[in-house]
């Protein structure tokens with residue numbers, strides 16, 4: 001169809017513009033809500049698809065060379081480890097994985113002049129242990145080494161003040177502890193962290209009118225440079241609502257999650273043959289355990305058949321892991337402990 005004056009300035013155009021304005025508004029609401037939840041400014045948060053997407057964006061913000069090194073831990077989720085191992089395949093980067101217990105001293109001892117990134121979780125997904133993130137980020141900063149945090153198990157589970165951790169980049173998602181829809185997450189980027197854009201498009205450009213094909217344009221100075229293009233306003237609205245609700249529940253909500261984990265851990269501890277693998281008292285809503293004589297895989301499958309949605313954690317920590325949230329009742333947790341003793 002030929003563009004007529006009516007099409008480019010009339011009602012159809014205005015409807016189109018309205019649609020984009022609506023998307024921009026919903027995205028802004030999601031950024032504001034998630035930023036507020038993690039103590040950041042809205043401009044320091046980019047919307048992503050999930051934690052793993054954020055981790056890939058963070059890994060892509062470093063200009064990798066053969067022989068560079070990246071430090072992480074041996075119990076990371078594939079959402080962190082896969083992007084790191086990909087670096088070793090593509091660029092010959094050495095991936096150094098530190099075994100637990102993770103201490104700032106152990107991380108420090110693994111850093112060399114070739115270390116270009118420290119990438120690790122805030123909460124260990126295998127045990128629910130909270131890592132000494134602030135200390136780790138501080139020592140990496142002293143050596144000018146960027147830090148990238150996997151916050152999949154922390155945001156909505158424990159209090160998170162991303163700027164206060166000192167992390168350069170902090171990735172998380174809406175669909176886990178925030179109880180939001182699958183398909184949208186966020187990446188916090190420290191405001192003065194000078195990262196090249198690793199995922200660029202029209203949303204990354206500060207003033208789309210300044211763009212020309214010769215590359216004359218400025219990227220957003222902050223996190224927004226990582227947002228490239230159209231996202232789902234439906235997911236953004238759901239993500240915003242989930243983050244707003246978590247903010248409203250506040251510290252009391254997080255304490256409610258932790259208390260349920262503590263209650264479950266108390267029950268499981270009394271079951272003969274069960275060994276708890278999570279810290280006591282509980283630090284998060286994750287409760288990991290082993291059952292003597294039953295592999296974790298088998299135990300998780302049998303519990304699932306009884307409609308208890310627990311997770312099997314693979315090597316190197318092959319545990320059964322339960323996640324407690326505010327909607328779990330004491331009766332449900334008692335029923336789970338009974339089902340575990342039935343194994």
Ligand SMILES: Cc1ncc(COP(=O)(O)O)c(C=O)c1O
Nearest residue numbers: 050051052077079125150152173
């Ligand atoms: C520590 C950790 N990182 C990353 C992920 C993957 O998260 P997402 O689905 O948001 O990419 C998970 C999922 O269980 C996880 O526990």
